[in-house]
Amino acid sequence: MISSLTSNAPEPQGGAPRGPVDSSRVPRYAGPATFARLPRLDETGGRTDVAVVGVPFDTGVSYRPGARFGGNAIREASRLLRPYNPAQDASPFALAQVADAGDIAVNPFDIGEAVETVEHVAGEILDSGARMMTLGGDHTIALPLLRAMARKHGPVALLHFDAHLDTWDTYFGAAYTHGTPFRRASEEGLLDTAALSHVGTRGPLYGKQDLDDDAKMGFGIVTSADVMRRGVDEVTDQLRQRIGDRPLYVSVDIDVLDPAHAPGTGTPEAGGLTSRELLEILRGLSDCNLVSADLVEVAPAYDHAEITSVAASHTAYELTTLMTRQIAAAREAEPAPERP
Ligand SMILES: N=C(N)NCCCC(=O)O
């Protein structure tokens, strides 16, 4: 019998979460890439507090394809993440169990079926009590994810980081595309219309009507230029006030970043946020009730030196840290008899 060449994460002690592989013992470039070198879900007995889930799907794109490879590119780039997050003063993988649940197997030839599959699997994960950190995939997948969120939490507050509105109606007559998920979510009543914000919006539109339609759905817009002029702290305060203690879903399209910070994406627009601005805004959400998040539109074929997937891995790390901090705080407030 051949023993494993690269050891897995160490056995946890006394019910503590199973953490990442120790990079001081196993070189971080060795072995299979799970997000942040965390255990797979089957290594935690199928139980986790936060499930990192890939959705290799890009059949909904209107321009460059390739986001189906985004999740695995982010996992590869996440090998360098370390267990303590000084910006949030937290060790996310010690506060709660985070595990890599692998990919949802979606039909690349049938968008309707793919949307149903994502909704179904997301529902199972949420029913287990876990939160989701989803790695896309193109932005189409936000719709089935929001359907699952609304079934569990009711209409959710939405913080949407993106160059684009993604509230357009149809493309070539198709209702489910990466430019339309939030229009469908609004029509289906999945969103809490008092707390909807786009952040980082910029670039040409089809017409002024796009903005009128978007405003009618209840969205507020913080453009990329607003972030530059008003600054991260003021913008974050305003977003936090709008969200309050509502259940919050965060959807990050990596094209919210300037193409200098994220060239590896399908519909790039000049004049975007820096990765520093995005990470800082996210860190400011620590008192929000973040129920789950997605990070979409990483298309590694257009990337260079993993610029985009490194930015994406750090973005997912900040989001995961926010969730684990909230899970730990809730446990402290009301001690549960056993860890899932
Ligand atoms: N969701 C993303 N990334 N892009 C939407 C752009 C849709 C369009 O081509 O007008």
Ligand SMILES: [Zn+2]
């Ligand atoms: Zn976009």
Ligand SMILES: [Zn+2]
């Ligand atoms: Zn988008």
